[in-house]
Amino acid sequence: MKKILAMVLFMGVVVLSACSEETTLYDEITEEGVLTVATSGTLIAASYYNDQDELTGFDVEVAREVGRRLGVDVKFEIMSVDGMLPAVDTGRVDLAANDFSATKNRKETFTFSEPYKYSYSTMVVRKSDYSGVRSLEDLAGKINGGGETTISSEIARHFGAEVRTYGNASNEAYLRDVSIGRTDVVVNDYYLIKFGVAAFPDFDIMMHPDLKFHPTEQALVMKKGETALEEAVNEALQAMRDDGTLSDIAIEFYGEDASEQTEADVEIIEGLDI
Structure with missing residues (x-):
């Protein structure tokens, strides 16, 4: 009986150890050294190709800087906006960066970073x-x-x-x-x-x-439940905000600091279920 109990306890320790070592998406990203980001490449000022046919824009450069601070390369996947959230959900990409608003309904299905644009x-x-x-x-x-x-x-x-x-x-x-x-x-x-x-x-x-x-508040979109990636991305964004990098990128592409709360008198739409 004691041998059986000992074996059961041993197996429980093995199971718990395996669970504690479960690989997260962030682990995979850091191990491979690549952060895959969905974007459109067609959205002037946010995600577009410049005269040298280089992908750039506010959201693109924010994502690049986040990747740099995480110590990984950033690989962009160009796709339509309607395909980006499904791509995040299925794991085809790690993030979506394309002026996505963090809304109540979307937050039920996806994780959003802290806002980087207002x-x-x-x-x-x-x-x-x-x-x-x-x-x-x-x-x-x-x-x-x-x-x-x-x-x-x-x-x-x-x-x-x-x-x-x-x-x-x-x-x-x-x-x-x-x-x-x-x-x-x-x-x-x-x-x-x-x-x-x-x-x-x-x-x-x-x-x-x-x-x-x-x-609106715009943010990077991640798969629901990827807490380690969420924390790492938010730490990078906060550091970018603290040292002025986020403001610099916003001013470069928008001519004003879109990373700060807007002071415009904006109408709230009643009954909008988003």
Whole structure:
């Protein structure tokens, strides 16, 4: 009986030891020396290719700096925004960095880092007629260009707009469609709209001068439950904030410090379930 009890206790110790040594995603990243990050490469100022055909942008450079501080290389996987969260969930990539807003519903399925950007939503409209949109309620019946699963598209639908979806299309495709009347608006982040509109001065488009709504916090997206990776990423981001690197990257790409809370007077949308 004593031998049986001893064997049971020994097996329990072995099982507990194996559980305590279970490899985490962060262990795999540090062992391989590579952090894999999903991004679009089509989002001006956030994730795009410059004139030298190099991938850059605010989110791209934040992810690169996080990787550097973790002591690993960063490998970017280019894909559509609608494919990024599934890629994180299945383990195809370790992080997603593409101006993702940390929302209540998303946090139920994914882990988000601490915010590294604060902003709000507005929209692209035609300069000639505001696309017929003077208030959010005027979105009813309009056509919004956007990704199927984005928060911006959810806002447009909330007010009765139809959403015309694109693949991993460039800013130019979205904005030209508004200019020529194929769509009416593009609801999106203030900073992204500001630089997207500025890149195409010949288009009949502008950032809506009056509508500011839905304050946002952008963060890196990770698989749920990867606590070690979450802690390491947050430590890197905090160090970047403390030494001014995060502010420097924001100012480089946005012309202002998007890493700090916005002081704009932003409308809260009631009843928006995101």
